[in-house]
Amino acid sequence: MIELYTAPTSNGRRATIALEECGLPYRAHVVTLGGVKPEGLLRINPLGDIPAMHDPGGPGGKPIGLSQSMAILLYAADKAGRFMPADRTARAQTMQWLMYAATDIGPTSNTVFYLENQVPDRVDSTIKFFHDRLVNFLTHLNRRLGQVEYLVGELSVADLALYPSFLIRKPLAEAHGLQHLLRWAAALAARPAIARGVKAAG
Ligand SMILES: N[C@@H](CCC(=O)N[C@@H](CS)C(=O)NCC(=O)O)C(=O)O
Secondary structure, three states: OEEEEEOOOHHHHHHHHHHHHOOOOEEEEEOOOOOOOOHHHHHHOOOOOOOEEEEOOOHHHOOEEEEOHHHHHHHHHHHHOOOOOOOHHHHHHHHHHHHHHHHHHHHHHHHHHHHHHOOOOOOHHHHHHHHHHHHHHHHHHHHHHOOOOEOEEEOOHHHHHHHHHHHHOHHHHHHOOOHHHHHHHHHHHOOHHHHHHHHHOO
């Protein structure tokens, strides 16, 4: 059984959603962020960051430990043989949108969070810069989702990568009337495995 260390954050939910959608049995250990980290988590990731998982039945039947929510998502999809289009062009496009979630949306959303909540000196012009950048990224997604049902047509790891980051920024999508993005999110929210994944992260 896969042991997963997680928490109710976008990264933590990405891992639980991935395991639920891929139908891989796992046990979730919900970790208190900022607190003492369980030994099992530190053995996989000495940084103590969630999510991290241990799969005793990894490739070749050997155990594997993994951190990084995107790596866990791709591992689960590969193990289950799901959510990655067979067509090579569609696969390349899936990676393009997954990277958009991983390197543009996620980090910008996190930066807004840190600037608004954790950086000691609040600088409104800097917050506005990153906030506008995030709105621009979400608007780009909205345009894309006005043309396709899911990011690459069929449901893929790109959608599963993005959805947890979207959840935190849903109010922004509502405030800017990003109807296609909201339609996409409602379709994902209606999936029982996604609902279970969000709940399992705590
Ligand atoms: N890039 C990593 C980021 C992992 C990360 O930053 N995890 C945070 C929570 S979302 C964490 O565990 N922080 C340690 C703590 O707050 O105690 C991923 O996608 O998994």
